[in-house]
Amino acid sequence: MRLWLSSSLWFCAPFAVLLVLWAVLLPYFEVNPRLFPHLDAVVEAGLEGIKDGTLIQHIGASLLRVTVGTVLALVFAIPLGVAMGVSPAVSGFLTPPFRFFSVLAGIAWIPLASLWFGYGFGAITFVIFNAVFFIVTYNTLLGVSTIPLQVRNAAASLGAGRWAMLTEVLLPGALPNIVTGIRTGLGFAWRGLIAAEMIATNVGLGYMLFVARDFYKTEVIVLGMIVIGVLWLLLDRLLLAPIERATSERWGMVQRA
Amino acid sequence: MKSLTIRNLSKTYFDVHAGANVTAVRDLSLEVPAGEFVSIVGPSGCGKTTLLNMIAGFIPHTGGEILVGGRPVKGPGPDRGVVFQSWALFPWRTVLDNVAFGPKMRGVGRAEREKIAHDYLALAKLSEAAGRYPNELSGGMQQRVGVVRALANEPDVLLMDEPFASVDAQTRMTLQEELTRIWEQKRPTVIFITHDVAEAVFLGNRVVALSKGRVLEEITVDLPRPRVWDDLNKDDRFKALTARVLQLVRSA
């Protein structure tokens, strides 16, 4: 407990230093606020955004899109990945196309998505779905195909039927890769989200940033950037990384692409 | 424990990489009464692993029949337990859960199957490892878990595919002695595949020498039990038997 506390403090220390520098240096050098906002302006913008609810709205919209897109993607990607990974011939054959589509994950789909779905929730969720779907399918495929045949045979010789094989062997065996895939996919999804919100909608963190630029409201921009950074940091470090570490380290399995 | 009967077994398959038909096993017959320990030896490529995979049901046979307790074999199942050379433990389950896997598949309740698992782990003197994960154990310990996991399911026939080949020499001798000790307590019908001739003679009631997919010769091992390495290494009968089998295998 103490270890966690002290390491958290150490983690925050550089930021404290940065904040102090920010609060002191900018006014001292009389930096133009239109170029870079002062700390108090950003804090004020933040408090205002919370009070009138706009900040919460933007955050909520962004998070909702990410969640829906991701959940939808996982629902399709994991079963598909398992089905493909079970046969070495199929997984070997399908790997190049999936790698190809992984490359396009997220951002490259924005023009197409906005043309097919118009502006708003649908297009952005589609971009997120895309970003997560291909990467998770590919990683699931990889995870399942690298389960040694003898482990699968062992389960069969211990009486495992089709369902037991899926839940007791294939899914746990592929889990480290699946989690890595989710983590990577979410990374792309988050970036794709911000980019898509800049051009294809009228609510959300990306939109908030882009619109503020038009009005030279740098304090809103910087506020938005900080919020984005903190959100992703929380999501990745507090949720995804521990899960990834727990599965692959505890079970001693390190299988990577 | 049931008997194992193999009659005129053959296996021909199309090798995708060679682009041609390959016959791994031809016209092989073998009778194993219930409770007997049979060692199968042979040079690499003689078909012994293919034979085991067919008995286990992992691959289909193209001719002849395999009967366990008089009933033909169709696909893998808990009646034929397998111990693999790579031990094939489930890395995401503890040692206890690995051993309890078979009973779990049969629908045995949690309390009961954990008791079964604990009993078998105690049999192999692995009780303290129950809560650990396989990757935390040494190779020798992992292999013992593999043996015990197959045994805990009380199969009619136990198939062992060169289980001690990946383990160092000293550990191997300990494992062999342990295996005979456990076997004498439970008396399963065992097919033990190995390329180590001394191991085959040490463990089995009978040694079957395979060559190019068929049985060369069967040699009865009438050494008394319990068998211990320190004694057998000085036993002339053991040395003679080992020499004879070795000669067979090398001439194959």
Added chain:
Amino acid sequence: MSTLLLKTWSHYLRLTTQWPSIGTIVPFIPLIVAWWIVTALQVFPPAFLPGPADVVRSFGTLVYTGVLPEYLQDSVVRLIVGSFWGIMLGIPLGLLVGLSQRVHKALWPLLMFFQAIGDIAWLPILVIWFGYGLVTMTVVIVYTVIFPVILNTVLGVRSIPINMHRAALSLGASRTRMLWEVVLPGALPNIMTGLRNGLGYGWRALIATEIIVGTSGIGFLMFDARRAGSVVEILLGMIILGTLWYIVDSWILAPIERATGQRWGLVTK
């Protein structure tokens, strides 16, 4: 029937072991065929989903008018310039953070946070500072590339076994020689991985930037086509993107990464 299938599959497998490129190209054929069938059957309206023939035709036109080569060149040049600076700055920084415990403690949390902000979020403020030109785009790419490079360099430096340092010291190596003779070669496989990842992210960041604030380049091509409502060029842009990156990654970067890692028997994750 099944033997015929097996025989064909066997031929295919042996061909791919001889020429691995076939294994990379053949799987796309059913995909293209399926695409062609779907569009020929007009399952979706043609304005929605044009067929392969339309895309090829558009490709020809754009090449002929010189638009495509120019845009492609613009995109590639920006990527190379940005990646160059990202690598030049990233590797030394990575070495520094990896080697010094104090620098690591001071900078690591900041690196994590700024990486979390992501390249795209910087666009608005960069546009305010530098306008819509090459500088903005280069900064974004540098920002994107630098993080994987730094992080992987740090990983590489830290996974050099301590005995290698000791061996070098006991053979009389100075600090600088240690850097050149032990640290850099030892971390090289991971640095290559970082390069490969960084370029992958950089490519995507470039496209995003071109879509949002660009005036030329493949990303801009796609966004411009979107404004005109022309799906054909969007698809063309995506295919070019994917193919280009796939080729560079699979046939240039991956072999280099494998060569360093395997050659020296070092595989660290």
